[in-house]
Amino acid sequence: MRREMIERLRDRRTLALILGIPLLQLTLFGYAVHLTAYHLPTVVVDMSLDAHSRGFVDALRASGYFDIERYVATEADVLTALDAGVAKAGVVIPPNFAADIERGKAQALVILDGSDSFSVQSGYSAAVAIGQAYALDIAVQKIERLGQRLNTQPITASTRVLYNPNRDDLVFIMPGLIAMLLQVLAVNMTAQSIVREHELGTIEQIMATPVRPLELVIGKLAPNILFVAIDQVMIKLLGVFWFGVPFRGNVGLLAGLSFLFVCAGLGLGLVISSVARTQKEAEQLSALLMLLSLLLTGYIYPRSPMPPVVRALGSLIPLTYFIRIARGVITKGVGITYLWNDVLALSMYVVVVMILAALTFKKRLD
Amino acid sequence: MLQRIWAVIQKEFIQTLRDRRTLIIQLGLPLVQMLIFGYAIRTDVRNIPLVVADQSLDRASRAFVQALTVSGYFDVVNYVADEAQAIHAIDEGRAQAGVVILPGFAADVERNGAQVLLLVDGSDVFTSQTAYNAITAIAQSHSKEVLVSRLLRAGRLSNADQLLPLDTRVRILYNPNLLDLWFVIPGIVAVILQTQTITLTAAAVVRERESGTIEQILVTPIRPFELLIGKIAPNIVIAIVNMLTILALGVLWFETPFQGNFWLFFGLACLYVLSGLGMGLLVSAISENQKQSQQTAMMLMLIGLVLGGFIFPRYLMPPVIRAVGNLFPLTYFIPIARGIITKGIGVATLWEQVIVLAVYVGVVMFFATRAFRRNLD
Numbered sequence: 001m002r003r004e005m006i007e008r009l010r011d012r013r014t015l016a017l018i019l020g021i022p023l024l025q026l027t028l029f030g031y032a033v034h035l036t037a038y039h040l041p042t043v044v045v046d047m048s049l050d051a052h053s054r055g056f057v058d059a060l061r062a063s064g065y066f067d068i069e070r071y072v073a074t075e076a077d078v079l080t081a082l083d084a085g086v087a088k089a090g091v092v093i094p095p096n097f098a099a100d101i102e103r104g105k106a107q108a109l110v111i112l113d114g115s116d117s118f119s120v121q122s123g124y125s126a127a128v129a130i131g132q133a134y135a136l137d138i139a140v141q142k143i144e145r146l147g148q149r150l151n152t153q154p155i156t157a158s159t160r161v162l163y164n165p166n167r168d169d170l171v172f173i174m175p176g177l178i179a180m181l182l183q184v185l186a187v188n189m190t191a192q193s194i195v196r197e198h199e200l201g202t203i204e205q206i207m208a209t210p211v212r213p214l215e216l217v218i219g220k221l222a223p224n225i226l227f228v229a230i231d232q233v234m235i236k237l238l239g240v241f242w243f244g245v246p247f248r249g250n251v252g253l254l255a256g257l258s259f260l261f262v263c264a265g266l267g268l269g270l271v272i273s274s275v276a277r278t279q280k281e282a283e284q285l286s287a288l289l290m291l292l293s294l295l296l297t298g299y300i301y302p303r304s305p306m307p308p309v310v311r312a313l314g315s316l317i318p319l320t321y322f323i324r325i326a327r328g329v330i331t332k333g334v335g336i337t338y339l340w341n342d343v344l345a346l347s348m349y350v351v352v353v354m355i356l357a358a359l360t361f362k363k364r365l366d
Numbered sequence: 367m368l369q370r371i372w373a374v375i376q377k378e379f380i381q382t383l384r385d386r387r388t389l390i391i392q393l394g395l396p397l398v399q400m401l402i403f404g405y406a407i408r409t410d411v412r413n414i415p416l417v418v419a420d421q422s423l424d425r426a427s428r429a430f431v432q433a434l435t436v437s438g439y440f441d442v443v444n445y446v447a448d449e450a451q452a453i454h455a456i457d458e459g460r461a462q463a464g465v466v467i468l469p470g471f472a473a474d475v476e477r478n479g480a481q482v483l484l485l486v487d488g489s490d491v492f493t494s495q496t497a498y499n500a501i502t503a504i505a506q507s508h509s510k511e512v513l514v515s516r517l518l519r520a521g522r523l524s525n526a527d528q529l530l531p532l533d534t535r536v537r538i539l540y541n542p543n544l545l546d547l548w549f550v551i552p553g554i555v556a557v558i559l560q561t562q563t564i565t566l567t568a569a570a571v572v573r574e575r576e577s578g579t580i581e582q583i584l585v586t587p588i589r590p591f592e593l594l595i596g597k598i599a600p601n602i603v604i605a606i607v608n609m610l611t612i613l614a615l616g617v618l619w620f621e622t623p624f625q626g627n628f629w630l631f632f633g634l635a636c637l638y639v640l641s642g643l644g645m646g647l648l649v650s651a652i653s654e655n656q657k658q659s660q661q662t663a664m665m666l667m668l669i670g671l672v673l674g675g676f677i678f679p680r681y682l683m684p685p686v687i688r689a690v691g692n693l694f695p696l697t698y699f700i701p702i703a704r705g706i707i708t709k710g711i712g713v714a715t716l717w718e719q720v721i722v723l724a725v726y727v728g729v730v731m732f733f734a735t736r737a738f739r740r741n742l743d
Contacts (some may be wrong), residue, residue, distance in 0.1 A: 020702050024669075025665070025666070025668060025669070026685065028669055028673065029672055031683065031684055031686075031687045038682070039681075039682065041681060056532070079539070082539055083705075083709060083711050084711075084715045085705070088679075101532055104710065105533075106532045106533070107532070107533050107534075107535065108532060108533075108534045108535070108539055109534075109535050109536075110534060110535070110536045110537070111536075111537050111538075111539060112536060112537070112538045112539065113539060113540070114538040114539050114541030114542065114544065114548070114549075114708070115539075115540050115541060115548075115549065115552075115704040115708040115709055116549070116679060116704075117546065117549035117550070119679060120538055120541075120544060120549075121495075121544075122495075123536075124536055124538070124544075125499035125502075125503060127534060127536050128503065128534060128536060128593060129499075129502060129503060129506065130534075131532060131533075132506055132507075132510070132534070132536025133506070133534060134534075135532035135533070135534070136506075136510065138532065138559075143517070158481065158482070158483055158484070159483075159484040159485075159486060159497075159501060159502070160483060160484070160485050160486075160500050161486050161488035161489070161494050161498070162453065162456055162485055162486065162487055162488050163488040163489050164488030164489060164494070165488065169491060171488070171489075172489060172490070172491040173486070175489075184456065184664065184668075186662070188660070188664065192656075192657050192660060193396075193657075196656070196657065222701075235666070275388070278388065279569065279573075279656045279657075279660070280388060280565075280569050280573070280656075281387075281391060283565055283568075283569065283656075283660045283663070284391055284392070284395060284565055285563055285664075286660075286664070287565055287667065288395060288398075288663065290664065290667075290668070291399060291403075291557075291561065292402065294404050294671070295402070295406045295407060296402070297401055300494070300677060301406065301407055302406065302408070302411055302490060302492045302493060304413070304493075305408035305411060305412065306405070306406055306408060306413065307405055309405070310402065310405045310406045313402065317511040324459070327489040327490075328459075328489075329491040331488075332457060332489055334457050334458075335689060338457055338458050338459070339726060
C-alpha cells in the first residue's frame with residue numbers, strides 16, 4: 001500500500017490531472033447544461049403588420065420561449081434561416097390577420113427545426129399553448145362585447161415542482177454528475193493501474209513476494225479510494241457553495257453510501273482490468289463504459305421509456321442505483337428508509353463484482 | 367520523404383493487423399455503441415406514474431382525471447387521501463407526479479374558479495417538463511370544452527368551432543413525426559467517431575515512448591512529422607470503416623432517412639476523422655505515459671460530449687463556455703451531420719463549418735508535431 005502511495009505521489013502530473021479534471025468538468029457542466037430550451041432564436045414573417053399580428057408575436061416573445069431575432073419577407077426566407085441553423089423557429093402570419101380574426105378564421109403558422117430535439121419539444125408545447133391562450137383571450141373579449149361576462153378559464157392548473165421549484169437544470173444534473181465522476185475515476189484508475197503492471201511485467205515480481213492476490217488488490221485500491229474521496233469532497237463543495245445547489249439530506253449518509261458505490265466501481269475496474277490485456281484495451285472498455293453510463297443510467301435520459309433489454313443493460317452499471325440514491329439524498333432530502341431498495345441492490349452488486357474480480361484475477365495469473 | 371512515410375505506414379499496418387483482438391474490438395465496439403444508443407435514447411416521456419388525491423369525487427373531477435389518463439402522459443397508479451400522502455408517494459419514488467383536486471370541484475367549475483394542483487418530481491427534469499406542459503395543455507382544452515358547452519347551452523354559439531378565432535398550426539421541419547431516432551442518429555455518428563479517433567491515436571506515440579522503441583525509430587532518418595503521418599494512417603482506415611458501418615446501421619437498421627448527398631458527407635466525415643486523430647496525436651505527444659494520455663483523452667471526450675451540442679443546445683450556453691466548445695471538432699461536425707443527414711442541405715449552407723474544420727486539421731497537426739519534437743529534447 002505504501003508503495004502505491006509513493007508511486008502515485010511521485011507522478012505529479014497524473015496527480016494534478018486526477019484532482020483537477022473533476023473540478024474542471026463540474027465547472028463546465030455547471031455552466032453548459034440547459035435542458036429547457038427557452039429563448040429559441042426565431043425569425044418572423046409578418047405579412048399583416050396590424051395590431052393583432054403584433055399582439056400575437058408579442059405574446060410569443062413574452063412567454064420567454066421565443067427570442068425574435070429578425071423579421072424576414074417570405075416563408076422561403078424562414079426555411080433558409082432554419083436550413084442554415086441561424087434560427088430554430090419561424091413564425092408565419094398571413095396577410096389580413098386582423099380581419100380574419102374578426103371573422104373567426106385566422107391562421108398562424110409556427111415552423112420548428114426538427115433536427116434539434118430540445119428546441120422542438122419546448123417550442124411545440126409553448127407555441128400551441130400560447131396560440132390557444134391568445135385565441136381564447138380574443139374570444140372572451142368578443143363575447144363580453146356581446147354583453148356576457150365570462151371568465152377565461154373555468155379550470156386552472158397550477159403546478160408545484162417538488163424539490164426543485166425553479167426547475168433549475170443544475171439541481172437535476174449535480175447529483176448525477178457527482179456520481180458519474182466518482183464512477184469514472186474509480187473504474188479507470190483501477191483498470192489502468194492493474195493492466196499496467198501486467199504490461200510492464202512487474203506483476204510477476206510482486207507475485208513472487210509473499211503478498212496474496214487479495215492483499216495486493218486491497219493495497220492497490222486503497223490510494224484510489226483516497227483520491228476518489230478527495231475528488232468527491234471537492235466536487236460537492238464546489239457544487240453547493242459555488243453553484244448554490246441545495247444539499248437537503250444527511251451528508252454522513254451520502255458519504256457512507258458513496259463509499260459503497262466506490263467499492264462497486266473499483267470492483268468493476270478490477271473486472272475490466274482482468275478482461276483487458278493491454279492498456280489500450282482497458283482504455284477502450286473504460287470509454288465504452290463511460291458512454292453507456294452517460295446514456296443508460298438515468299443520468300440524462302429517463303430510464304422509463306427505454307426498451308426492457310436496454311434497461312436491463314443499464315442495471316449492470318452501479319451508477320444506475322447510485323444516481324437514485326444521490327438524487328434522493330441531495331435533492332429530495334430523504335433518508336435510508338426511502339432508499340433501502342437501491343442500497344440493497346448496490347450492496348449485492350459489490351459482493352458479486354468482488355467475487356467475479358477475484359475469480360478472473362486468479363485465473364489470469366495461472 | 368514519401369518513401370520514409372510509406373515505411374512507417376507499412377510498419378504500423380503490420381502492427382495493427384497482427385493484434386487481431388484489438389482490431390476486432392476497434393471495429394466492433396462502435397457498432398455495439400450504435401445499437402445501444404439507438405435503443406436507449408428516448409426523450410418523449412409517456413405514462414408518468416401518477417397518484418390522485420381526488421377530494422371531490424364528483425363528475426367534473428372524474429372527467430378531469432380521465433382527461434389526464436386519456437392523454438397518454440399519465441398513468442394513475444394509486445388513489446390517496448390528501449396532498450401530504452401524494453408528496454409521500456413521490457418521496458418514495460412510487461410516483462413521479464400527483465394531482466390534488468380540492469372538495470367542491472364541480473361547483474367551482476360552474477363558478478369559473480376551479481383549481482387543480484399538480485405536484486411533480488423535480489429531480490427528474492424530463493418528467494417534470496413533460497408533466498408540466500401536459501397538464502397545462504389538458505387543463506386549457508378541458509376549460510375550452512366546458513366553456514363551449516356552456517355557450518352552446520346559452521345559445522351564444524351555433525357551433526363549437528366558432529369560439530376560437532385563431533388557429534395556430536405547428537409544422538416541424540425535417541422530422542414531422544418527432545421521432546427521437548432521427549434527432550439522435552446523426553449526433554451519435556459524430557460522437558462515436560470522436561471517441562474512436564481520439565482513443566485510437568491517444569496511446570500511439572506514448573506507447574512507443576514507454577516501451578522505449580521511439581528512440582530506435584528516431585535514429586532512422588525519419589522526421590517527426592512523417593512519423594506522425596505514418597502513425598495515423600491505419601487509424602484513418604479503421605475510423606472510416608467505423609463511420610461506414612455505423613452509418614449503415616443507422617440508415618438500414620434504424621431506418622433513419624439520409625436526405626443529403628452521401629459523398630459530400632463522406633468527404634467531410636474524412637476531414638472530421640483527421641481532426642479527431644490529430645487531436646489524439648496532440649494528447650499523445652504531450653503525455654508522459656499512457657495513464658496520462660488516457661485521462662486526458664477521457665476528459666476531452668466528456669467535455670466534447672457536453673459542449674459540442676450533441677445533448678445540450680449550444681445557443682443557451684454562456685459565451686465563454688461556447689468558446690471552449692469551439693475547440694472541439696465535434697462542435698463543427700454535429701451541424702454538418704445533422705445538416706446533411708436530417709436536413710438534406712448542401713455545402714452552400716455549411717461552408718463555414720467546413721472551412722473551420724479544414725483549418726482545424728492543419729492547426730492541430732502543427733501543434734502535435736511541435737509538441738512531439740519538444741518532448742524529445
